Amino acid sequence: MNRYDCIIIGAGVIGALCARELSKYKLNILVLEKEIDVGCGASGANSAIVHSGYDPVPGTLKAKLNVEGNKMYEAMCKELDVQFRRIGSITVANSEEELVTLAELAKRSEANGVPYKVLDEKELKEIEPNITASAKGGLLCPTAGIVNPFELVVAAMENAMDNGVSLHLAEEVVSIKKDNGFIITTNKGEYFAKYVVNAAGVYSSKINDLVNPHTFSVRPRRGEYYVLDHFQNGYVKHTLFNVPSDKGKGVLVSPTTHDNYLVGPSSEFIEEFDSVRTNKDVLDNVRANATRLVDNIPYREQITEFAGLRAVGDTHDFIINEVDGFINAAGIESPGLTASPAIAKMVSDFIKDKDVNPNFKPNRRKVIRMEEMSIEERDALIKKDPKFGRIVCRCEAVSEGEILDCIRRNCGATTIKGVKRRCRPGMGRCQGGFCQAIVLDILAKELNKNPEDIMYANANSYIVLGPTKEDK
Secondary structure, eight states: OOEEEEEEEOOSHHHHHHHHHHBBBBBBBBEESSSSSSSSSSSSSSOOOOOOOOSSTSSSSSHHHHHHHHHHHHHHHHHHHHOEEEOOOOEEESHHHHHHHHHHHHHHHHHHHHOOOEEEEHHHHOOOTTTTTTTTEEEETTTOOOEEEEHHHHHHHHHHHTTEEEEEEEEOEEEEESSSEEEEEEEEOOOOOOOOOOHHHHHHHHHTTTTSSSSSEEEEEEEEEEEOOOOOOTOSSEEEEEEETBBBBEEEEEETTSSSSEEEEEOEEOOSSSSSOOOHHHHHHHHHTTTTTBOOOGGGGGGEEEEEEEEEESSOOOOOEEEEEEEEEEEOOTTTTHHHHHHHHHHHSSSSSBBBOOTTTOSOOOOOGGGSSSSSHHHHHHHHHHGGGGGGETTTTTEEEHHHHHHHHHTOOOSSHHHHHHHTOSTTTTTTTHHHHHHHHHHHHHHHHHGGGOOOTTOOSOOSSSOOOOOO
16 A cells, blocks of 8 residues: 555645645655546636635635735746736626625725725726726726636646656545545555545535545535637726625626636536536526626627536635644635635645655746747747647647647646647637647657547547548
């Protein structure tokens, strides 16, 4: 039986950042993930917002860790070479009643230590010309930002692995027994750990039940989104929120780090823990609510839609605690992405008697992004390696060299969607209609597999079943 100081269950943003944080110490760490790639749950399908912290109830873990996590983003993303922009957010009021709520949110911002400015109607429409005509005012929070959440997960896990952490994919935990530590049984083997970190997202209450039954519950809440093409730079300059309700922050309209636009999400509790299908009626309701933010959103620019699940705990706050070496990081719904680096630090503090790793490398190896290079830099790179001159994805201008780079790294891509999320082939207007077959061929050759053994996203998501004709 392999023995570890700490086993982390779940390789979303919480699990990945916990792994990275703990790799700063002389600990033998294993991350177990039941899917065939990291970030396949809530971390790979969300609003991609780094929240300012104006919304959480003062005194809660959400409020404390949101503000702390927000402050950590610039340094963290610089070390991990992750795209992050602090664009600010505006919560939009459309009635006199909502203006009253906005004033209450301003007081909450002050209580949480969040910078803010209350905008009148004229100021709001000057800085956001496409705002809805019915807007009466807004709450501007300049510390809010946007990040690529899947890139953050991959970068954190890659850096953790560069610092000695082990990652086992497609390995599901089936039982945990206390035995002067913990014996963890999976579908593939058995392990011992002094500490266990439960970062299993919507499954976190089920993992907790294996050790401390029925102490809390977590339910999945599905949110559905539209994705629009990068049709006009600055169409919306800030993340725009509706006034929040008990269902969350409501529908938003926001740019992304790659200059697409997100419209969503919906908010509905569901029974299935893995259902991310979209529904026309639900998305129609998203469209209706988005008109309270922006008039005449050009849905002709829609390139795809998606759904993600949020892990909603029954405590109405993050569930972060430690009992005899079993550490919960559960019920991490919004603002979980923002709070994630602070959550990782809090989890690390539960583990005592750990020595600093003097060989810890905080910086991830730089990612090659040709879109950010000058013509001279591209020319030099292509002369060094001609694969960077072969454009595979025409919509997003992604080269074969960039695809190979994302496959060959620690925590490298092994699926079509894994490549798509790491370096964007298939993210554009044609959604892989042109490049998917080429990416499939690159993956098969690089991983030394048959094309029919390459999955699209999850286990059994086959793309091709075999050749249609024999090679001569």
